[in-house]
Amino acid sequence: MSNKQKQLLELKNLCKHYPIRKGLLSRIAGYVYAVDGVSFSIYEGETLGLVGESGCGKSTVGRTILRLIDPTAGEILWRGERIDELSRTEMRPFRKEIQAVFQDPYSSLNPRMRAADIVSEPLRNFEQLSQAEGRERVSELFALVGLRPDQMLRYPHEFSGGQRQRLGIARALSVKPKLIMCDEPVSALDVSVQAQVINLLGDLQQEFGVSYLFIAHDLAVVKHISHRIAVMYLGRVVELATTNELFEQPSHPYTEALLSAVPIPDPTRQRKQIVLGGDVPSPINRPSGCHFHTRCIYAQARCKVEEPKLEEISPGHFVACHFKLNT
Amino acid sequence: MSQATGKSILEVKDLRTYFYTRDGVVRSVDGVSFSISEGETLAIVGESGCGKSVTSLSLLRLIPSPPGKIVSGSVLYHGKDLLKLSEDEMRDIRGDKISMIFQEPMTSLNPVLTVGRQISEVLELHRHCTKEQAHERILELLKLVNISEPERRINEYPHQLSGGMRQRIMIAMALACDPEILIADEPTTALDVTIQAQILNLIRELRDRTRAAIILITHDLGVVAEMAQRVVVMYAGRKVEEASVFDLFAKPMHPYTLGLLNSMPRLDDSSSKRLVEIPGMVPSMRTEIVGCAFAPRCSKASERCLLESPVLKDYGNEHWVACWNPVEVSRDKA
Amino acid sequence: MINNSTMNRVDWPAQVSKIRLFLTVQLPALYKRYPFAVIGAATLLLMIFIAIFAPFLATVDPQAVAPLNRLKPPSWEYWFGTDALGRDVYSRVMYGTRVSLTVGISVAVLSTVIGLAIGLITGFVRWVDAIVMRIMDGLMSIPSILLAIALMALTKASIENVIIAITIAEVPRVVRLVRSLVLGLREQPYVEAAAASGTPLLKTLLRHILPNIAAPLLVQATYICASAMITEAILSFIGAGTPPNIPSWGNIMAESRSLFQIAGYLILFPSIFLSATVLAVNYLGDGLRDALDPRLSRRM
Numbered sequence: 032m033s034n035k036q037k038q039l040l041e042l043k044n045l046c047k048h049y050p051i052r053k054g055l056l057s058r059i060a061g062y063v064y065a066v067d068g069v070s071f072s073i074y075e076g077e078t079l080g081l082v083g084e085s086g087c088g089k090s091t092v093g094r095t096i097l098r099l100i101d102p103t104a105g106e107i108l109w110r111g112e113r114i115d116e117l118s119r120t121e122m123r124p125f126r127k128e129i130q131a132v133f134q135d136p137y138s139s140l141n142p143r144m145r146a147a148d149i150v151s152e153p154l155r156n157f158e159q160l161s162q163a164e165g166r167e168r169v170s171e172l173f174a175l176v177g178l179r180p181d182q183m184l185r186y187p188h189e190f191s192g193g194q195r196q197r198l199g200i201a202r203a204l205s206v207k208p209k210l211i212m213c214d215e216p217v218s219a220l221d222v223s224v225q226a227q228v229i230n231l232l233g234d235l236q237q238e239f240g241v242s243y244l245f246i247a248h249d250l251a252v253v254k255h256i257s258h259r260i261a262v263m264y265l266g267r268v269v270e271l272a273t274t275n276e277l278f279e280q281p282s283h284p285y286t287e288a289l290l291s292a293v294p295i296p297d298p299t300r301q302r303k304q305i306v307l308g309g310d311v312p313s314p315i316n317r318p319s320g321c322h323f324h325t326r327c328i329y330a331q332a333r334c335k336v337e338e339p340k341l342e343e344i345s346p347g348h349f350v351a352c353h354f355k356l357n358t
Numbered sequence: 359m360s361q362a363t364g365k366s367i368l369e370v371k372d373l374r375t376y377f378y379t380r381d382g383v384v385r386s387v388d389g390v391s392f393s394i395s396e397g398e399t400l401a402i403v404g405e406s407g408c409g410k411s412v413t414s415l416s417l418l419r420l421i422p423s424p425p426g427k428i429v430s431g432s433v434l435y436h437g438k439d440l441l442k443l444s445e446d447e448m449r450d451i452r453g454d455k456i457s458m459i460f461q462e463p464m465t466s467l468n469p470v471l472t473v474g475r476q477i478s479e480v481l482e483l484h485r486h487c488t489k490e491q492a493h494e495r496i497l498e499l500l501k502l503v504n505i506s507e508p509e510r511r512i513n514e515y516p517h518q519l520s521g522g523m524r525q526r527i528m529i530a531m532a533l534a535c536d537p538e539i540l541i542a543d544e545p546t547t548a549l550d551v552t553i554q555a556q557i558l559n560l561i562r563e564l565r566d567r568t569r570a571a572i573i574l575i576t577h578d579l580g581v582v583a584e585m586a587q588r589v590v591v592m593y594a595g596r597k598v599e600e601a602s603v604f605d606l607f608a609k610p611m612h613p614y615t616l617g618l619l620n621s622m623p624r625l626d627d628s629s630s631k632r633l634v635e636i637p638g639m640v641p642s643m644r645t646e647i648v649g650c651a652f653a654p655r656c657s658k659a660s661e662r663c664l665l666e667s668p669v670l671k672d673y674g675n676e677h678w679v680a681c682w683n684p685v686e687v688s689r690d691k692a
Numbered sequence: 693m694i695n696n697s698t699m700n701r702v703d704w705p706a707q708v709s710k711i712r713l714f715l716t717v718q719l720p721a722l723y724k725r726y727p728f729a730v731i732g733a734a735t736l737l738l739m740i741f742i743a744i745f746a747p748f749l750a751t752v753d754p755q756a757v758a759p760l761n762r763l764k765p766p767s768w769e770y771w772f773g774t775d776a777l778g779r780d781v782y783s784r785v786m787y788g789t790r791v792s793l794t795v796g797i798s799v800a801v802l803s804t805v806i807g808l809a810i811g812l813i814t815g816f817v818r819w820v821d822a823i824v825m826r827i828m829d830g831l832m833s834i835p836s837i838l839l840a841i842a843l844m845a846l847t848k849a850s851i852e853n854v855i856i857a858i859t860i861a862e863v864p865r866v867v868r869l870v871r872s873l874v875l876g877l878r879e880q881p882y883v884e885a886a887a888a889s890g891t892p893l894l895k896t897l898l899r900h901i902l903p904n905i906a907a908p909l910l911v912q913a914t915y916i917c918a919s920a921m922i923t924e925a926i927l928s929f930i931g932a933g934t935p936p937n938i939p940s941w942g943n944i945m946a947e948s949r950s951l952f953q954i955a956g957y958l959i960l961f962p963s964i965f966l967s968a969t970v971l972a973v974n975y976l977g978d979g980l981r982d983a984l985d986p987r988l989s990r991r992m
Contacts, residue, residue, distance in 0.1 A: 085550055
């Protein structure tokens with residue numbers, strides 16, 4: 032699959048370290064290693080799911096790709112061109128191709144702007160449109176995301192959470208981007224509304240061939256919508272595989288534990304649950320070697336000392352572990 | 359799973375809690391009845407705004423009194439109506455016989471008191487312990503909830519602990535006086551999934567050990583399947599279905615329950631077909647709802663549904679449904 | 693679909709009925725919800741009316757000296773009495789409205805505009821922030837009255853200088869407000885979304901930041917207006933404000949300072965007007981704050 036399709040985005044060893052300043056002179060007392068060497072690619076028309084628990088850095092990765100945050104190190108390549116060191120003005124043209132949908136439907140829309148203006152903002156940044164043309168394009172977008180065009184002139188607070196998220200999606204779609212970074216787009220929505228938005232995203236991908244970087248913590252949602260999934264822990268990717276393979280043959284102990292921890296809505300199923308001990312370590316003082324060794328049930332001496340690299344164990348399936356689980 | 363003995367210890371009858379706001383009356387809980395037996399785990403499930411949290415707060419009379427008011431109904435605890443007790447008598451019950459753990463461990467613990475102090479407060483209030491006796495019990499409780507280095511933790515402040523640990527402290531506080539009923543309001547919603555697994559595991563262990571009855575409020579049907587024996591489904595302030603957990607998942611009868619189950623993406627489902635959506639959205643609670651609250655979104659709605667509010671009916675094996683056109687066949691596992 | 697061309701023509705019958713709707717339906721509803729704010733707004737409008745039409749409302753020339761009529765108590769001829777020089781207090785108070793309102797509104801507008809500009813820059817440019825905020829903190833540590841007095845001591849007395857002096861004293865508070873609002877807004881997801889949409893910085897400022905700080909700024913402006921009116925009165929009272937030949941409420945009170953035991957009405961009437969106006973503006977500000985606070989008003 033990967034060779035035939037065009038590669039849109041490539042991350043090479045992306046790092047984002049936040050300095051912690053203490054004291055009168057603001058000395059650097061340490062770093063928050065939010066993202067620490069992340070590499071993956073996204074191809075045309077696919078959805079790459081990015082999962083992990085809080086503090087793993089997945090949101091930071093998404094924001095860095097959009098250059099809302101500047102990376103500390105590493106490369107971001109968009110269709111072969113480096114975009115990690117561009118200035119704000121130089122980055123502008125790329126914003127037509129990479130867009131975003133944010134998590135909180137309540138604060139990701141300007142409360143004092145009308146829906147039509149919110150949705151057409153990216154469009155108007157790049158094209159000169161007359162009032163009439165603008166209204167028409169917004170109408171089309173509204174129809175695409177399942178909203179009634181007669182609500183165009185309303186304010187965000189007049190819409191429900193699910194509808195606001197649709198507005199956010201319409202906004203992202205307005206410039207016909209090639210990649211949309213979705214940062215927890217359904218986490219703040221009720222279950223019955225989640226399905227609507229998930230279906231909508233799937234439909235839009237079918238129709239326009241847009242790719243998604245789908246960042247979420249809900250594994251069931253990610254499984255449903257992604258073609259490939261990357262699992263992150265403490266700033267690093269620990270496993271990357273196609274959806275089917277990840278769920279059928281998880282090779283990293285963390286992935287295995289994560290999968291077994293998700294409650295399944297079926298009371299008849301008795302599973303062997305792997306309950307991880309301890310808490311997620313802080314991204315400031317990370318454990319040595321493999322960051323997961325403090326909670327890993329398979330940990331050995333080597334894991335404390337040596338950091339495992341991401342290796343390909345079968346075509347398209349990457350794992351960062353010294354003792355990959357084989358099934 | 360722990361066995362419920364069948365003896366009912368808490369009976370909620372036709373509870374109604376309304377909020378009187380400037381924009382109208384919000385009927386958060388609009389005629390809800392259920393009961394819980396000794397040692398049973400009852401889950402109340404529903405989406406945001408359905409009234410499940412308000413129900414649990416009403417049981418302990420923790421509703422802020424303007425603008426909220428428990429308008430009618432009764433909450434019979436061992437035959438005594440909690441809604442008719444004085445505030446002093448109620449305070450005796452809270453934390454002692456019936457205790458509660460909340461969703462946000464960050465804000466439910468007092469940031470300026472040490473952990474030990476907060477737990478001992480509960481003990482001093484209800485058990486009239488001395489400081490030494492309390493200290494022993496606190497250590498016992500911290501070990502019970504699997505907190506490492508309990509001696510050290512007693513003197514730590516909430517901000518020094520992780521989310522999972524804070525939730526354990528809350529559980530320790532709630533269990534300090536061996537309550538008969540534990541109300542857990544979305545206890546793991548704010549936690550990471552691996553920590554959630556730890557906490558749910560802990561609650562199951564403690565349940566077996568202490569034989570406490572648990573009222574579990576959640577929106578996550580997976581958590582319900584893992585923890586509950588009986589389930590109450592709420593929608594727009596009303597109870598729409600109640601059944602044993604096995605019956606609910608195998609034969610959901612209310613269209614809303616069925617819709618919820620079908621619209622959830624599942625880990626154990628290998629097909630990636632489109633999710634079945636429930637069209638529309640939850641009705642505004644500010645206007646009085648005539649007829650069935652779910653009717654506007656229901657594919658099986660009939661004339662009667664729009665006019666008459668459905669009554670709860672027992673379809674066998676204590677499976678109650680409030681619907682004029684319930685789903686009769688067992689769910690299609692597509 | 694809404695058609696643009698139909699919306700541009702002015703529809704007079706519709707406008708008239710809009711006014712009627714306002715007076716009969718919306719105003720009473722507003723009064724029911726924010727009674728004090730409506731009273732405050734009405735009082736303020738009355739004062740503005742007086743200020744504009746002072747020449748018609750005054751019965752005699754406020755500067756006209758008539759020593760034969762001095763220190764007469766309020767009567768049918770001299771509604772508020774006369775002062776030590778025989779001038780009609782009522783007419784002077786009417787004209788005094790002009791000074792107070794001019795100073796109050798000018799200071800409010802000027803300090804808001806200047807404070808907004810400085811606050812925006814400090815909110816976005818970090819090194820400017822460090823320098824400017826230290827200056828602002830320094831200015832704020834001096835009580836605003838003393839600061840105004842000190843500034844007035846450096847120049848000659850005139851209304852313009854009074855306005856400038858009080859503005860300088862009030863600007864730091866506005867800067868601090870704007871700065872904290874801007875810093876908060878920059879973190880809002882919708883501002884991030886604007887950046888992700890390719891919106892240039894200036895447009896972000898205009899479309900996203902400004903509209904969302906307008907409300908608290910407006911409320912702050914009303915409080916500044918009230919504060920400025922009092923400051924002007926104090927300055928005039930101690931002789932450091934409006935030149936004595938221009939009647940202002942503070943001046944009127946100042947001139948009669950030593951006489952108030954025998955002619956209390958000389959202080960009474962200007963102070964009633966001053967208090968009423970300041971109170972009205974404060975009520976209006978409170979009402980605006982309640983009405984515009986997004987948390988208290990509409991929910992989703």
